[in-house]
Amino acid sequence: MPLEIRPSQALKLWRQVHLDLVRDHDADLSARQTAILLTVYLELPPHTVRGLAKQLGVTKPVITRALDTLGKLGLLTRKRDEADRRNVVIQRTVAGALAVERLADLVTEHAKEIGGS
Amino acid sequence: MPLEIRPSQALKLWRQVHLDLVRDHDADLSARQTAILLTVYLELPPHTVRGLAKQLGVTKPVITRALDTLGKLGLLTRKRDEADRRNVVIQRTVAGALAVERLADLVTEHAKEIGGS
DNA sequence: CCAGATCGTTACGGACCCGTATCATTATCC
């Protein structure tokens, strides 16, 4: 049973959520940062810089810089992989989980407000 | 009949669409630009710089710069209001309508892929 | 008319992000 959304509903939803994100002057993540954050919190670990770069179709420095920013915001952490010390494992944080949860609530709340017209 | 989305579905949808937006190296609009674009195309005209600034809760220069970028991309146009020449009216374009439509399709397509688990 | 208000834009200094190229560290394989 797929999720049924009509184009007009999708646009209304997209707009309302983005309005909230813009008005909430704290969390203004770029599309890349959002994609990284959600990938780390939705997909099974482990997550590496290389793996994320491949999934997003971008270069490694892009991931490194995004991790710098997301780490500064406390939304995730980096740790050396002790098995293979070349790798860096990206780990979740409490603050990050809360931010993801808040985003989920934001979307679902606005979905409720959108009539099925 | 409200639109029913559970939090886990919302997050999957948000991630998949953002992954597509990141991989599509053309249209990487910021959250503010997206909010402006969708407001212009979903809400009734006329749209002014001041009105958009108030709706988004940001300052006027932010809107001006976003309109510069969106205009350079051909997604909308500015026109002097002849009745009150202090005002600037933001108008839609064919390319902008297509971009909005493409975004709507992107969201609805990914919604279909998300199982109702 | 002319002072004041309103509208959108521009100037400026600073911060962030990008893509390419390069680097330091670590593992692999003969």
Next chain:
DNA sequence: GGATAATGATACGGGTCCGTAACGATCTGG
């Protein structure tokens, strides 16, 4: 061990955006 490969981080030059403050153009009211 030593050459090679792989990983993530960094350097650099360039572009975009931000927030505050100022600006020119235009309307309004006495």
